[in-house]
Amino acid sequence: MIVNSVGFQTLVKREMVRTFSIINQVIWPPVIQTLLYVFVFGLGLGSQIKNMPAGVSYAQFLIPGLIMLQVIDQTYSESSSSVFQGRFMNSIQELLIAPLSAIEMILGYVVAGAVRAVFIALLITGLGLVFVHTAPTNWGLYVLTIVLVAVLFSSLGIIFGLLAEKFDHIAVLTTFLITPLVFVGGVFTSARLLPPLVQKISLFNPMFYMIDSFRYSYTGVGDAPLALSLTVVSVLAVAAFAVALRMTAAGFKLRT
């Protein structure tokens, strides 16, 4: 599958260099935003909220949701802007003329996205540990969910980075789909606390399964069966990866 492993590793490294050269756009905003959410919603307003599932405080309930929120947001926005900027500046031609296959390219972006996602998640996890005294109890599930979500949103980022004709187009998915679905997908509240009809609607929201399976790695309980959540996330991740790969292999908006 990977023949040019040095080329693939070089692309991962390049994406990491990019991430840390724009650290104020990529790494610090999720950390600062999470701190604000924790203090204002978690420790402030949240102290008034009782009866959270699994006997955790609202702030402790909030942390895994906030991690997913940031992982989804940053993974999508980074891979989409990296691909789009590469097309816009033509620097992606450095990859296209090299002996790198489509799968080596896509894996380069996706693996970099996963590494970035785990890094951001660990930073926020650290905040949770310090300020809210909560930590994952199932690290395997913690990493697995982040990686699956990162594969899904890195791939979506590549797809929209290829489709976009201007930077504004990249924001369409974030503004009209990702952010609303994440916010109603269980970041701030458990589905069990929602009215029955809204509970049923949320079953059609893929973000619900991502947040729920990730929260399971903290609390050991979820609103949906864990196997179902992981299946939904896995199927979506594989589908998005396959579409991104197909577009890149066909040279969609990359090769004339």
Add this chain to the structure above:
Amino acid sequence: MNGAVPALRIDKLVKRYGNFTAVDGISFEVQEGEFFGLLGPNGAGKTTTINAIVGLANITSGSIALFGHDVVRDWRTARRQVGLAPQEYNFDRYLNIRDVLIFQAGYYGIRGKAVQQRADMLLERFDLASKAKQPYIKLSGGMKRRLTLARALIHEPKLVILDEPTAGVDVELRLELWSLLRELNTNGTTIILTTHYLEEAEELCDRIGIIQTGKLIALETTQKLIGEGSLQDVFLELTRR
């Protein structure tokens, strides 16, 4: 050179964009060690041909082989043979210029001390060593042009394609680049050059092909093509027909 595998073999290459035919069945060969000029008016199909050679354009029909390796079927080996210095600056803005070279080598599957030494050697050779830690946006136009060439050479290709390498540079730098290109060719690198400066092609190229509206309208040694006149006269006569 007879009987040897050519550095480049293009056979009945066609490239269409919808109903528009950018390259219309051209065939030619470039022998190893040659300095070949690919000329033509704007929109003639030069850059499309180059893009098809390096993999930036999908071929509609026909075939291209680099040192005997088909660019579609045997693309990995074919791409290792060629370095491209495009007309537009398309460097990675997040890397310093030394890393631009090292990362480019990485994409070609090469890394380690030898690559770092080669990057340093190229930066030295192209008078860019003092800027090694700078991003490319801090370089002057002439420096960017030299960096384009250095990047094309980092993986030690046997064929280098230069798409208007002296466009927009001053006379002094143009002469300097000519000297660098001659040295490169003398050391065995095959060069394909596109340029709008006909005196440049006349000065540097062993052989010249002229494309117009996607068709090859001339293919001759520079000396034969020019005869007693100048390349400009021949070019204008051919392209105005």
